[in-house]
Amino acid sequence: MKKVNIYFNRWFSVAFHYMNLIRNNEDGIPFQIFATHPDIRHMSLQGADVAETEPALQGIEYVQFCVEFCRAHEIDIFIPRLHMLDIALHAQLFDEIETKVLVCRDLDLLETIMDKGKFYESVSSKGLMTIPDYHVVSNVQQFRAAYEDLVARGHRVCFKPTETEGGLGFRIIDNARSPLEELFGHVTPLISFEEASRILGSTESFPDLMVMELLEGYEYSIDCLADEQGKLLAVVPRRKAGGRLRLMEHIPELEKIAASVAEAYRIPFNYNIQMKYSGSIPKLLEINPRMSGGLHISCLSGINFPYLAVKSALGGEVQPAAFVHDVLASHVEQPLIMRIDGQSVVSDPVN
Structure with a gap:
């Protein structure tokens, strides 16, 4: 062969x-x-x-x-x-x-997905899922106004670039932090409002930042597999379960959201929906139109996501697949x- x-x-x-x-x-x-x-x-x-x-x-x-x-x-x-x-x-x-x-x-879709601000607008207009409270800002005056609005709504606040991958540029505003303790401890994403304002105010404008409510519940990566036309074939919700632990579990509301996303956007092959809970409500973080960084962990639930995407692209028949529930996994x-x-x-x- x-x-x-x-x-x-x-x-x-x-x-x-x-x-x-x-x-x-x-x-x-x-x-x-x-x-x-x-x-x-x-x-x-x-x-x-x-x-x-x-x-x-x-x-x-x-x-x-x-x-x-x-x-x-x-x-x-x-x-x-x-x-x-x-x-x-x-x-x-x-x-x-x-x-x-x-x-x-779909170039318009791909551009939209890769800009978090634009994608939030698209998701909101379609009513697919709940999005966090947020503002997109590009100067320090807008940043301060966004922060004050979110705090007034009762939120802790974080921010990150609208166009980024992984945790690059992600910061949590914490005005009770101790810079001296941090100097002698682990590097953290924490920054005070005044320090962030000082840094952002050092330039007239900066690349778009999304200032948003900090979600503090369970975080899920929903790994998805679709055929070339975007028909959904497999979904595995993968939860951060502390440290290096990851739990693949059956969450009907998240699987329903994945089905809605597939129907609305028709993203082909492998992609990943990241969500985090605020109380009992799952809210969107982002969608990655590619294989996720933890996809190999999700494959331990019995679905070979990378291979099945390749098989579909080669014209092979890939049937909708269910996964093994409640698989707790880690790595060394x-x-x-x-x-x-x-x-x-x-x-x-x-x-």
């Missing part, structure tokens, strides 16, 4: 797990996995069969690099993360070389011997 060639551009280190989940698929389909990253020793490359250094490019120049990489290596499936919007904008270049790209091709570090031999990256576990 001919191997299927898969390409990951610059990803997070957890791509190591996605690659192995695809490679160790239940159908026995052989894959050869290619990956690029600016750092040839990056952990994401250790799951690849072939790895190369990726140049620091932007826009169409970066897309052209990816196209040429796919052409040179006869890539069947491209799973992008870096510069996803640029890649989607020029998806026809990959069509011309018969490389399937696992990306949302696995030491690896890293070897670089030419452009091949090989990793072996240490026994």
